[in-house]
Every structure is written in structure tokens, then in C-alpha cells.
Amino acid sequence: xxxxxxxxxxxxxxxxxxxxxxxxxxxxxxxRSKCYHMEHPFEDIEVKENxxxxxxxxxxxxxxxxxxxxxxxxDPYIPLEMELGYVRKALQLIYKNGFGFTVxxxxxxxxxxxxxxxxxxxxxxxVVQMTLTTYDEELCRKIEPNVCTTRERFEVLKxxxxxxxxxxxxxxxxxxxxxxxxxxxxxxxxMCAEAKVYGIICFGxxxxxxxxxxxxxxxxxxxxxxxxxxxYICTYGNRYILESPNNKSLMKIFRQRCEAGGIIHxxxxxxxxxxxxxxxxxxxxxSFWD
Numbered sequence: 001x002x003x004x005x006x007x008x009x010x011x012x013x014x015x016x017x018x019x020x021x022x023x024x025x026x027x028x029x030x031x032r033s034k035c036y037h038m039e040h041p042f043e044d045i046e047v048k049e050n051x052x053x054x055x056x057x058x059x060x061x062x063x064x065x066x067x068x069x070x071x072x073x074x075d076p077y078i079p080l081e082m083e084l085g086y087v088r089k090a091l092q093l094i095y096k097n098g099f100g101f102t103v104x105x106x107x108x109x110x111x112x113x114x115x116x117x118x119x120x121x122x123x124x125x126x127v128v129q130m131t132l133t134t135y136d137e138e139l140c141r142k143i144e145p146n147v148c149t150t151r152e153r154f155e156v157l158k159x160x161x162x163x164x165x166x167x168x169x170x171x172x173x174x175x176x177x178x179x180x181x182x183x184x185x186x187x188x189x190x191m192c193a194e195a196k197v198y199g200i201i202c203f204g205x206x207x208x209x210x211x212x213x214x215x216x217x218x219x220x221x222x223x224x225x226x227x228x229x230x231x232y233i234c235t236y237g238n239r240y241i242l243e244s245p246n247n248k249s250l251m252k253i254f255r256q257r258c259e260a261g262g263i264i265h266x267x268x269x270x271x272x273x274x275x276x277x278x279x280x281x282x283x284x285x286x287s288f289w290d
Contacts, residue, residue, distance in 0.1 A: 001044065001045045001047055001080060002040065002044060002045075002046060002047070003046075003047050003049040004046055004047070004048060004049065005048075005049065005050055006048040006050055006051060006054060008054060008058075009048065009051050009054035009055050009058060010054075010055070010058045010068070013069075014066050014067060014068050014069060015068075015069045015070065015072055016051070016055065016068065016069070016070050016090070017048075017070065017072075017073050017074050017076075018047075018048055018051045018070065018074075018076055018086045018087060018090065019045050019046060019047055019048070019074050019076065019078065019080070019081075019086070020038065020040075020045070020046035020048075020073070020074055021038065021040065021041075021042050021043060021044060021045040021046055021074060022042065022043070022045070022074050022075055022078055023043050023045065023078050023079060023080075023146055024075055024078070024106060024107075024144060024145075024146050024147040025144070025145045025146040025147075026106075026143065026144045026145075026147070027142075027143050027144075027145075027216070027217055027220035027221070027224070028143065028173050028175060028207050028213070028217055029042075029213060029216070030208060030210065030213050031073050031074065031213075032212050032213045032216050033210035033211065033212040033213045034210070034211045034212035035210060035211070035212075036073065045078065045080050047080070047084065047086070051086060051090070052086060052089045052090060052093070055090055055093055056093050059093055059094070059097040059099060060097065062099075064277075065097075065098055065099055065100070065124070065277055065279070066099060066100065066277045067099070067100040067101065067102055067125065067274065067275060067276070067277050068090075068094050068099050068100065068101050068102075069101075069102045069103070069104075069274070070087070070090070070102075070103050070104075071103045071104030071105055071129070072104060075104070075105050075106055075107060075147070076103060076105065077105045077106075077107035077109040077110050078107070079109075081109065082109060082112070087103075087113065088112070088113055088116065091113055091116040091117070091120065092116065094120060095116055095119050095120050095123065098123060098124060098279075099120075099124065099277075100120065100124040100125040100126065100277050100278065101117070101120050101124075101125075101126045101127075102126070102127040102128070102129060102274050103128055103129065104129040104130075104131065104170065105128070105129070105130060105131075106130065106131050106144065106147045106148070106153060107147055107148055108148045108152050108153065108155070108156045110128065110156065111156060111159060114159070114160075114163060117160075117163070117165055118163055118164070118165065121164065121165050121166075122280065123279075123280060124277065124278060124279055124280065125166075125276075125277065125278040126165055126166075127165070127166050127167065127168060127198070127273070127274055128156075128160050128165055128166075128167050128168075129167070129168045129169070129170060129201075129274075130153050130156065130157060130167060130168075130169055130170070131153075131169070131170040131172070132150055132153060132154075132169050132170070132171060132188050132191065132192070133150070133171070133172070133173065133174065133175075133179060133188075134150055134179045134184060134188075135150060135179075135183070135184045135186075135187030135188050135191075136179070136184065136187075137149050137150065137151055139178070139179060142224045142225075143175065143178070143179070143224075150188070150191075154191045154194075154195065157169075157191070157192075157195035157197065158194070158195050160195075161195050161196050166198045167195065167197045167198060168197060168198055168199050168200070168201060168270055168273075168274065169188075169192050169197050169199075169200045169201070170200075170201045170202075171185075171188060171200050171201065171202040171254070172201065172202060172203055172207075173206065173207030173208070174205040174206060174207070174244055174250070175207055175244075176206060176207070176232070176235070176236075176242055176243075176244045176245065177228060177231060177232075178225065178228075180205050180206075180244035180245075180246045180247075180250060181246070182246075182249070182250065182253060185205075185250050185253055185254060186253065186257070189254070189257045189258070189261070189263075192261075192263060193257075193261040193263065197263060198263075198264060198270075198273070199263060199264035199265060199266075199269070199270040199273070200254075200258060200263055200264075200265050200270075201267055201270055201271075202251075202254060202265065202267070203267070204243060204244075204247055204251060205243070205244040205246060205247040205250045205251060205254075206241060206242050206243040206244045206247060207242050208240055208241055208242070209239075209240065209242060210240065214238075218232070218233075
């Protein structure tokens with residue numbers, strides 16, 4: 001861990017990263033790519049020590065309420081968060097100032113903040129986005145080694161369901177020759193249906209690799225899936241998009257199962273839902289009569 005002073009905290013699209021870097025160890029992580037200009041070892045977490053101060057200033061000076069997002073580059077619920085509590089402090093500010101919130105995570109540590117997530121959702125809108133890639137628990141520990149397993153994330157989704165908090169699942173990436181099977185996709189979709197998720201984001205069955213993330217991914221294949229790297233190189237070379245040979249059949253299953261279960265699977269519609277700020281009627285009435 002190391003501390004830095006940040007110049008700003010919210011992006012033009014109202015996203016924030018309280019930390020940079022991650023300790024989950026997911027073998028396919030795109031955030032390792034050189035294009036993001038991470039100037040320190042990925043596991044050496046960069047902490048924006050003035051992030052909460054910057055966020056408070058940004059929220060109090062915004063002219064319109066909106067959704068505040070986090071987790072697009074770094075999962076905010078890394079182990080360090082349980083020590084520092086930056087996410088919880090940010091949630092307190094978001095609730096206090098009447099903004100909505102959405103987060104992408106793979107961690108069950110989010111349940112620590114269930115009380116604040118509920119308060120935000122009662123006042124405006126809170127959406128938890130969770131990545132699910134692998135139905136098989138043993139395989140999950142191989143490709144996402146330092147974070148809770150899919151089964152544990154499924155339990156989180158059910159608790160959020162019971163708390164009335166909408167959820168979205170990211171079904172990505174699906175790694176060619178590893179988890180691109182009908183059994184895997186159907187197993188995850190069954191979980192999503194039981195958890196009554198609002199929608200599932202899927203860009204197709206496959207993954208993307210850039211300079212930086214490609215090298216790490218291949219190193220991990222050598223360690224965890226001997227001889228598979230050679231098959232990747234032979235099949236895909238240095239392509240950015242690595243589409244699964246099973247993409248067409250698996251996407252057909254994906255669409256059919258989502259439609260049958262009433263799960264939204266249009267990415268544009270889901271992203272619009274995540275962006276749209278909603279003020280609950282009870283709060284509108286309270287503000288009118290105040």
C-alpha cells in the first residue's frame with residue numbers, strides 16, 4: 001500500500017476510484033493493461049488519501065443529483081477497505097447528499113455496508129453489480145484466486161434480493177477452452193434467475209487481451225493450465241478480442257434463458273438503467289412539504 005494526493009475524484013461520467021490496483025489476483029484482469037498507465041506494481045494498492053475530502057466537495061457543489069459509480073477499474077472491496085473504510089465513508093456522503101449509487105464488485109465484503117446500501121436505495125437508487133464467470137468452485141479458485149467464490153457471491157445476490165436492492169450480473173469474461181461450456185453458462189444463469197437479478201451484461205463469449213494483461217494471463221496459464229498458452233497463441237495470435245469457438249451456441253442459450261426468465265440482457269438498456277438517477281416518490285413529497 002502507498003498513499004497519494006489526488007487532484008480530483010469524480011470522472012466526467014461520475015465514476016470514482018478510491019484505490020488503484022487490486023489484490024484479487026484474477027488471471028484475466030484488464031486493469032493490468034499498460035494503456036491505463038499504472039505506474040506501480042498492481043498488487044501495491046494506491047490509496048487516494050484525500051478521496052473522501054474531494055468527494056464531499058464534489059457532491060456539495062454538483063448542480064444536479066446523479067448516480068455515483070465505482071468499481072470499473074478497481075474492485076473497491078479489497079481487503080484493505082476493511083481496514084481503511086473509504087468506501088463506507090463515501091457511501092455515507094452519497095446518502096447524506098441524496099445521490100444514487102452503483103458498484104461493481106466480486107467480494108462478499110460489500111455486505112458490511114448493507115445498511116447504507118438500503119438507505120440509499122430507499123431514498124434514491126442503489127444497484128449492486130457483481131461479476132460471475134465460473135459455476136465450478138474449483139475452477140473459480142484457479143481463475144479468481146484471492147476473492148470469494150461464485151457460490152459465495154450467489155449468497156450475496158440473494159441477500160441483496162431480500163433487502164430489496166436491485167442487482168446486475170456481469171457474465172464476463174468467458175475464457176476460451178476453460179469456462180466456455182454450456183454447463184457453466186447454464187449454472188450461472190440458474191443462479192441469476194434464483195437471485196432475481198435485474199439484468200445480465202454480456203459482450204459475447206470470450207475475453208479481451210491487451211499489452212500488459214496478455215503477459216500476465218499467459219503467465220497464469222502456464223502455472224494453472226499447463227500447455228494451454230500454446231493453444232491460445234496458435235488460435236488467436238496477438239488478437240485483442242478472443243472469441244470462444246462456442247460463442248454462437250452459448251449466446252443462443254444465453255438469450256433464450258434470459259428471455260424465458262424475464263432477465264434483461266440488452267446491454268444498452270442495462271447501462272441506461274445504471275446511469276438514470278431516480279428519486280423515490282416519498283422523498284419528492286417530503287421535499288415538497290419541507
